[in-house]
Amino acid sequence: MIELFGYSLSYATLSLLFVVAFFIGLAKTGVHGASMFAVPILALIFGGKTSSGLMLPMLILADLFAVKYYHRHANWQYLMKLFPSAAVGVVIGTLLGSSIDDEAFRLMMGIIIFASLAIMLWMEKANKDKIPDYTWFAILMGTLGGITTMIGNLAGSVMALYLLSMRLPKNVYIGTAAWFFLVINLFKVPFHVFSWHTISINSFLLNLICLPVIALGAWAGIEVVKRIPEKQYRWMILAMTAIAAVFMVI
Template sequence: MFELFDYSLSYQTISFVFLVAFFVGMAKTGVHGISLLAVPLLAVIFGGKASSGLMLPMLVIADLFAVKYYHRHANWGYLIKLFPSAVVGVLIGTWLGNVVDDQVFRVLMSIIIFVSLAIMVWMEKTDKKAIPDYLWFAILMGLVGGISTMIGNLAGPIMGLYLLSMRLPKNEYIGTAAWFFLVINVFKVPFHIYSWESIDKNSFLLNLVSLPFIAIGAVCGIFIVKRIPDKQYRWFVIGMTAVAAVLMNI
């Protein structure tokens, strides 16, 4: 054990933190779903709410990498539909985090992943017309995404569900998701600092130490995504979400 920024960490624990940073970097540049493998790791080590705050600065840093690389591919028509209800969802998620204990928090994280996975598989097996491109659907997905991103940074499957159902091409999918999460994750920061108190100077410094691993992950993510065809990429996203859903309950 050693002390780092008021954290008592083992070498195994700090290795997991750096692995999480690497996964987050990969996820934000297109290997969507792999960051969900990191959620159970941090939740077991630091607790549900604390891990959510610890991961958020990593996500914001990685979002900047993603937006830098994929910004020109974003579909702002979908983003404008999503943002208002997502903001409301973040506020609801903040309230939920203040009224439930950490065990319930982790159960909610698990439920979100499993339900999202089931819907994603169903959507992939269903014709696009089964879920029309209507405003009500975007509002619903934005609301649920806002709640789930506050409860454990788990909006990835929800946004995957929405954007996959819109049949966006691979790069447009990644670029639209990148802008959505950058805006929403920055919006979440004050609530983590002042309401949940899950981000402080020490957690931020630990995130800065993890920055090289986020960058390496981002570069690896770009390299991998370039080599996955659109059709296989869609099932790759679903498969990574499935693995995360299982790990959350081990």
């Protein structure tokens, strides 16, 4: 066992933490389904709600790498539609998360992944074109994104549903998502610190030792995305979400 900032971790657990950090870096720079593997791994080690607070600073660190590389590709028209309702969703998610236990928390994570995946696959199979850019749709997706990002850091699948439905080009999709999650994740920090008490100095120090691994994952994600054509990139996101959804409930 290793004592790190108040945490007693085995070598296996520490290795899994680094795997999570790598997946987070990989996901934030374009291989978005990879973060779905990180969520259940961390939840199994630390519990649902505690793991969401431990993961948040790692997500923010990875968001910074993603914004640095893809910032020029962001579509701010979509972002400005999403931010207000996403903030409301974070507040709703905070209230929901404060009233449920870890088991129910994980069940909600699984339901969110499967529901989002089913809609995404239906859209692809039905060969649906871009959903009309209605304000109500942006408000709905922003609210769901805010709720799901607070409950288990699982807004990736919701945002994938919205941004893929807008038929954004690969780099615009990644850049828009990068800015969305950086802003919303920073907005979530006070709720984790003062309401859920899931972020502390010790947990943040544990996050910092993962920074080199997050950076490695971010670099790997950039290199992978460069080599994937537009159409195959869409299916990669769907496939990785499907695999991770199964992993979440077994």
